[in-house]
Amino acid sequence: MPDQDIPVAGVSALEHTADVGLEIVAKDLPQLFTRAALGAMWLVLERDGEGEGTEVRSVALSEPDLPALLRSWLQTLLFWQETAGFVVSEASVAPTPEPSGSAPGGQAPGLRAQVKGCIDEGPRVREIKGVTYHGLALERRGGEWFGRVIFDV
Numbered sequence: 001m002p003d004q005d006i007p008v009a010g011v012s013a014l015e016h017t018a019d020v021g022l023e024i025v026a027k028d029l030p031q032l033f034t035r036a037a038l039g040a041m042w043l044v045l046e047r048d049g050e051g052e053g054t055e056v057r058s059v060a061l062s063e064p065d066l067p068a069l070l071r072s073w074l075q076t077l078l079f080w081q082e083t084a085g086f087v088v089s090e091a092s093v094a095p096t097p098e099p100s101g102s103a104p105g106g107q108a109p110g111l112r113a114q115v116k117g118c119i120d121e122g123p124r125v126r127e128i129k130g131v132t133y134h135g136l137a138l139e140r141r142g143g144e145w146f147g148r149v150i151f152d153v
Contacts, residue, residue, distance in 0.1 A: 006022070006039050006042045006043070007042070008035055008038045008039050008042060009035065010024055010025045010026050010031070010032075010035045011023070011024050011035050011036070011038070011039035011042075013043075014148065014150070019132070019150050019151060019152055019153055020043055020126070020128075020150075020151050020153055021135065021148065021149055021150040021151060022036060022039045022040065022043070022147075022148070022149050022151075023146070023147070023148050024036050024039060024145075024146070024147040024148075024149075025144050025145065025146055025147075026144060026145050026147075027143075027144055027145070028145065029066075029093070029095050029111075029145055030092075030093040030094060030095065031145075032070075032138070032145045032147050033070070033073055033091065033093040033111065033113070034090075034091040034092075034093055036070060036073070036074060036147055036149065037073070037074070037077050037088045037091050037115070038088065038089075038091075040074050040077060040078060040128070040149075040151070041077075041081065041087050041088050041089075043125075043126065043128065043151065044078075044081060044087075044124055044125065044126060044127075044128060045087065045120070045122070045123075045124060045125060046125040047122075048089070049087035049088075049089055049117060049118050049120040049122075050087075050118065050120045050121075050122045052118060053089035053090060053116050053117050053118045054116075054118065055086065055116070055117055055118055055119065056114055056115070056116050057080065057086065057114070057115050057117070058112070058113070058114055058115075059073075059076055059111075059112070059113050059115065060096070060110070060111070060112045060113075061073060061076065061110055061111055062096075062108050062109070062110035063108065063109060063110070064108055065109065066109050066138040066139070067136045067137055067138045068136075069109045069110065069111060069138070070136070070138045070147055070149060071131045071133070071136060071149065073111065073113075074131045074149060075130070075131050077115065078128050078131070082127075082128075084119065085119045085120055085121055086117050086118070086119055086120075087117050087118060087119075087120040088115045088116070088117040089116055089117045089118065090115070090116040090117070091113055091114070091115045091116070092113060092114045092115075093111055093112075093113040094111065094112050094113070095109065095110070095111055096110040096111055096112050097109065097110065126153050127153065128151045128152070128153055129151075129152045129153060130151070130152045131149060131150075131151055131152075132149075132150045132151065132152050134150050135148055135149075135150050136148065136149055136150070
């Protein structure tokens with residue numbers, strides 16, 4: 001784990017045996033998903049990405065619940081980072097309820113996002129192998145949203 005705290009507002013490093021994690025607080029879900037993305041990139045690089053962040057990518061996801069949606073979001077971004085060197089620097093996220101017979105009320109949580117970033121060929125501090133289900137959380141707490149995620153390194 002880095003000696004310094006993560007320089008992303010609302011994101012703190014989470015101590016976990018042999019793994020790394022994040023706890024995220026935000027005023028709304030789009031902000032939480034954006035902060036989680038930036039926090040995950042920081043864990044990989046422990047620095048800002050190199051480049052101007054001119055590449056834009058789109059993603060649309062739907063999952064049975066909010067914690068699974070957070071996991072899927074981060075897995076997608078980490079896959080892009082691992083396979084293409086794409087490092088997210090900004091994200092515009094919009095929740096999208098989609099019809100689903102399995103979710104309560106017939107709605108499964110989803111999102112559509114535009115992410116901006118760059119191909120960064122600089123050094124990585126750590127490789128994140130996956131986003132675990134252990135301790136995974138995304139819930140409303142009082143007037144804000146709280147998320148927790150543990151990464152397998």
